[in-house]
Amino acid sequence: MTVKRGAGDVRDQASRCMDCGTPFCHWGCPLGNYIPEWNDLVYNRQWERAFALLDASNNLPEVTGRICPVICEFACVLGINDDPVTIRDNELAVAEYAFSHGLVRPKPPKKRSGKKVAVVGSGPAGLVCAAQLNQAGHTVTVFEKDDKPGGIMRYGIPDFKLEKGLLDRRIDIWQQEGISFQTGVNIGVDRPVEQLQKEFDAVVLAGGSRVPRDLKVPGRELTGIHFAMDYLVDANKQTGKLTAKGKKVVVIGGGDTGADCVHTAQRQGAASIKQIEILPKPPAQRPPEQPWPRYFKALTGCEDGIEREWSVLTKEFTGCETSTSSVESLRVAGLKCVKVDAALKEMPGTEFEIDADLVLLALGFLRPEPIKGLEIELDQRGNFKTDENYMTSAKGIFAAGDMRRGQSLVVWAIYEGRQAAEAVDRFLKEKR
Ligand SMILES: Cc1cc2nc3c(=O)[nH]c(=O)nc-3n(C[C@H](O)[C@H](O)[C@H](O)COP(=O)(O)OP(=O)(O)OC[C@H]3O[C@@H](n4cnc5c(N)ncnc54)[C@H](O)[C@@H]3O)c2cc1C
Numbered sequence: 001m002t003v004k005r006g007a008g009d010v011r012d013q014a015s016r017c018m019d020c021g022t023p024f025c026h027w028g029c030p031l032g033n034y035i036p037e038w039n040d041l042v043y044n045r046q047w048e049r050a051f052a053l054l055d056a057s058n059n060l061p062e063v064t065g066r067i068c069p070v071i072c073e074f075a076c077v078l079g080i081n082d083d084p085v086t087i088r089d090n091e092l093a094v095a096e097y098a099f100s101h102g103l104v105r106p107k108p109p110k111k112r113s114g115k116k117v118a119v120v121g122s123g124p125a126g127l128v129c130a131a132q133l134n135q136a137g138h139t140v141t142v143f144e145k146d147d148k149p150g151g152i153m154r155y156g157i158p159d160f161k162l163e164k165g166l167l168d169r170r171i172d173i174w175q176q177e178g179i180s181f182q183t184g185v186n187i188g189v190d191r192p193v194e195q196l197q198k199e200f201d202a203v204v205l206a207g208g209s210r211v212p213r214d215l216k217v218p219g220r221e222l223t224g225i226h227f228a229m230d231y232l233v234d235a236n237k238q239t240g241k242l243t244a245k246g247k248k249v250v251v252i253g254g255g256d257t258g259a260d261c262v263h264t265a266q267r268q269g270a271a272s273i274k275q276i277e278i279l280p281k282p283p284a285q286r287p288p289e290q291p292w293p294r295y296f297k298a299l300t301g302c303e304d305g306i307e308r309e310w311s312v313l314t315k316e317f318t319g320c321e322t323s324t325s326s327v328e329s330l331r332v333a334g335l336k337c338v339k340v341d342a343a344l345k346e347m348p349g350t351e352f353e354i355d356a357d358l359v360l361l362a363l364g365f366l367r368p369e370p371i372k373g374l375e376i377e378l379d380q381r382g383n384f385k386t387d388e389n390y391m392t393s394a395k396g397i398f399a400a401g402d403m404r405r406g407q408s409l410v411v412w413a414i415y416e417g418r419q420a421a422e423a424v425d426r427f428l429k430e431k432r
């Protein structure tokens, strides 16, 4: 069966929801969104009630409705032998209905608690934590080192996936509800954490996880090899310093970040684009031997002008001299690669070379950047360690989002922001 996606089909799609006894979609969604319930309301044209229900569990449905990797749809029971319900499209339709009908408006808290909270970082975790704490009556200030709030949603995820005006629309409402934003303030550099501890009753660290994994092979020092985030931030800020225009681009890494680099390079007019990944190609659909709902994620297929190759190990970068600059004396010219088997062992006789003049390393992220001057316990992976109440080893300092769980997803950052806010609220009530 072919399922049409799009706003016109929202009610059709909602009608496909089977209202399962055990709705795995609800279990699959990290936020526990009430999916069968709002699908039923959508089918019955009760949009306002559908939004109220969606809003009760998700502070950013206009974002997840666009870029969430649909963990819920992979868990949809219909997906066992048919296309799953297009849950994300329906979520987006409800969210956009609410915005266009004035249902999303500032609702400042009726009473203030007199307690002050500092949130460090304005990605989804920090923003949602701030929104929840503000609703609970606390006075919240968000500190952000970048020039605008939004975190990776603003400066990592490309505009064609998530227009930045959508973030401004929501942040404007939060500002009207009373949250204050101080941008261009790097906590630990411009203001020490101790100062926040003195001025605020609690501090939440939501600084993300941005230390990139490197590829330390011969030739890594050549000009023209960049980390994916440096390239994506530059593209989002439209500085034009790091453009792919007219270049032979190779993206190393087959995940979401790599895909964002590929499609950005395509839009910038790259001469050629090749994406390589060390792991074997994942199956595009639920394997027959595993039909029951479970987390499963396939990568996007090939598009025009984009070549993808799996099971490829990069052994070395080769360079060529540039005539113009003595500092930039050696530029990247290509990659020496070899195919690997499922155990990632090199396969003799499969060596090959790829031409490149821009190489983007999208190999994932290792851990959060430390906050200068803050002595805090880390977990085994270098993330900020907390107890079950999201409190770090420093009393009154909490952590949430990628900084606590490692590089993840927007939907998990929203979850973390909400959970941390609940924990901070409890802490502040006990402090009274
Ligand atoms: C390129 C890319 C594409 C992605 N695409 C998707 C996608 O399509 N769907 C999806 O669900 N997830 C996606 N993700 C993952 C998702 O964006 C992250 O998991 C999510 O943004 C994490 O939220 P966060 O609030 O924890 O951190 P972040 O979004 O990283 O925000 C942290 C913020 O803290 C600020 N900060 C850090 N230190 C300080 C300091 N000392 N002082 C002040 N401010 C500070 C940073 O400047 C930043 O703004 C993507 C990630 C990347 C890198």
Ligand code: SF4
Pocket: 028, 029, 030, 031, 033, 035, 058, 064, 065, 068, 069, 070, 071, 072, 073, 087, 088, 091, 411
């Ligand atoms: S937030 Fe993501 S997992 Fe949850 S319902 Fe929306 S699309 Fe599905």
